[in-house]
Amino acid sequence: YILLEWVAIESDSSNVLKRPDLHHMMEKAAQKLRLMGGMVELVDIGQQELPDGQTLALPKVVTAQFGSDPNKRTVCIYGHVDVQPAKMDDGWATDPYNLTDINGNLYGRGASDNKAPVLAWIHAVEAYQALHMELPVNVKFIIEGMEETGSNGLEDMIVAQRDIFFSDVDYIIISDCGWLSRRPALTYGTRGNCYFFAEIEGPKQDLHSGVYGGTVIEPMTDLIGILDTLIDPNGKILIPGIREAVAPLSDEEWKMYQDIQFDLENYKNKIGVDQLMYNSKVDLLAHMWRYPTVSIHGIQGAFSDHGTKTVIPAKVVAKFSIRQVPNMDPAVVKKQVNVKNRTFLSLKSPNKLKVTMVIGAKPWLADTQDPVFEAGKAAIKRVFNVDPDLIREGATIPIARTFQDVTGKSIIMMPIGGFDDGLHSQNEKMSRYNYIEGTKYFIAYLHEVSLIKKTSV
Ligand SMILES: CC(C)C[C@H](N)C(=O)NCC(=O)O
Numbered sequence: 001y002i003l004l005e006w007v008a009i010e011s012d013s014s015n016v017l018k019r020p021d022l023h024h025m026m027e028k029a030a031q032k033l034r035l036m037g038g039m040v041e042l043v044d045i046g047q048q049e050l051p052d053g054q055t056l057a058l059p060k061v062v063t064a065q066f067g068s069d070p071n072k073r074t075v076c077i078y079g080h081v082d083v084q085p086a087k088m089d090d091g092w093a094t095d096p097y098n099l100t101d102i103n104g105n106l107y108g109r110g111a112s113d114n115k116a117p118v119l120a121w122i123h124a125v126e127a128y129q130a131l132h133m134e135l136p137v138n139v140k141f142i143i144e145g146m147e148e149t150g151s152n153g154l155e156d157m158i159v160a161q162r163d164i165f166f167s168d169v170d171y172i173i174i175s176d177c178g179w180l181s182r183r184p185a186l187t188y189g190t191r192g193n194c195y196f197f198a199e200i201e202g203p204k205q206d207l208h209s210g211v212y213g214g215t216v217i218e219p220m221t222d223l224i225g226i227l228d229t230l231i232d233p234n235g236k237i238l239i240p241g242i243r244e245a246v247a248p249l250s251d252e253e254w255k256m257y258q259d260i261q262f263d264l265e266n267y268k269n270k271i272g273v274d275q276l277m278y279n280s281k282v283d284l285l286a287h288m289w290r291y292p293t294v295s296i297h298g299i300q301g302a303f304s305d306h307g308t309k310t311v312i313p314a315k316v317v318a319k320f321s322i323r324q325v326p327n328m329d330p331a332v333v334k335k336q337v338n339v340k341n342r343t344f345l346s347l348k349s350p351n352k353l354k355v356t357m358v359i360g361a362k363p364w365l366a367d368t369q370d371p372v373f374e375a376g377k378a379a380i381k382r383v384f385n386v387d388p389d390l391i392r393e394g395a396t397i398p399i400a401r402t403f404q405d406v407t408g409k410s411i412i413m414m415p416i417g418g419f420d421d422g423l424h425s426q427n428e429k430m431s432r433y434n435y436i437e438g439t440k441y442f443i444a445y446l447h448e449v450s451l452i453k454k455t456s457v
Pocket of ligand 1: 178396
């Protein structure tokens with residue numbers, strides 16, 4: 001029932017009009033943890049500056065603590081309760097904000113990304129409480145509301161809390177990703193993300209393409225010229241310097257990918273395509289996880305409705321992103337993209353160009369030999385009776401690398417999302433099986449992690 005209540009809140013962090021819902025969501029998460037007896041704080045992380053210069057209050061970050069026994073290990077669970085946009089018009093079969101159970105799958109925006117996994121951790125603590133069993137470790141939570149837009153404000157808070165909230169934390173756990181197949185997985189790497197807005201402004205208002213076409217230099221034509229210099233249709237990145245920065249694929253890594261069970265046909269069926277960019281498993285996994293890619297997401301201001309409006313849009317904004325990997329750096333990527341000098345100047349256009357990098361999240365990579373991974377394997381074995389896949393994630397958890405760099409703690413990603421959950425897409429879901437067994441797995445993990453000897457840190 002609580003998942004239904006949480007999904008009903010349209011906590012879309014990318015839509016400024018939904019900010020009150022997001023504040024409400026943070027209050028709701030805090031209230032739940034308070035009712036369980038946690039020591040809860042709602043931490044003010046300041047204001048967000050919008051591209052137009054206006055400011056807006058960021059959603060507060062919820063921290064909570066259950067237990068403070070110095071003789072026990074302390075884990076910190078990170079999660080987020082903001083979501084990506086969703087509307088029926090996008091092609092959802094059910095109302096995205098009304099959690100709907102169909103054949104054992106719970107459909108709703110944010111069900112898998114990341115409300116049910118956050119709740120599964122909460123239920124794990126509740127299970128110990130309900131059984132009147134002492135928690136084997138101290139458990140802390142840090143829950144944010146801006147993950148989907150780059151975790152604005154969280155880095156500063158982590159830096160400020162490094163010697164306070166994080167001082168006694170041994171391990172940070174993130175469950176905000178998915179398995180690769182039906183086999184449970186542990187995740188040891190994520191790609192980073194640099195997200196850009198490229199705005200081109202021309203005439204002072206939209207124009208009739210018949211009346212003015214052929215007389216003005218159209219912003220949209222300039223913009224398409226710019227986008228065409230980012231990536232070719234075969235996936236080759238055209239921005240100089242990007243491919244050269246990528247850490248080479250080692251033999252050991254190649255062997256790891258070889259050993260992963262992954263069916264290309266299933267993958268094609270899942271996403272509904274006849275052909276993929278690569279035909280071999282290793283190539284595909286490598287390009288999903290450890291090579292960069294460029295995606296063009298949309299053009300704001302362009303005519304995109306039904307019908308045949310014959311318009312010359314006056315101002316258009318392209319949205320594109322670059323998923324980056326070790327050894328790339330967002331600050332360097334920002335310079336490399338450089339569409340102004342690389343492309344725009346050669347167009348000799350009188351239109352105005354403005355490029356902004358609105359997200360600059362670094363990639364993250366962990367050492368799978370760390371005892372936290374051994375504890376994860378043992379918990380998976382106990383609940384699912386299989387050995388997990390050790391996988392990377394092509395998407396981004398912006399704060400993962402900050403946790404690593406600022407706190408110096410070990411980080412593990414323990415997904416419970418299914419491979420077909422449809423994150424960010426239509427009909428996102430979380431299966432009842434993954435939600436329930438995932439909760440059992442988290443309960444088992446708290447036990448396993450308590451067994452890690454203090455000396456092995
Ligand atoms: C599968 C991802 C790591 C889930 C995460 N919540 C996410 O969507 N991050 C933002 C992104 O664009 O990768």
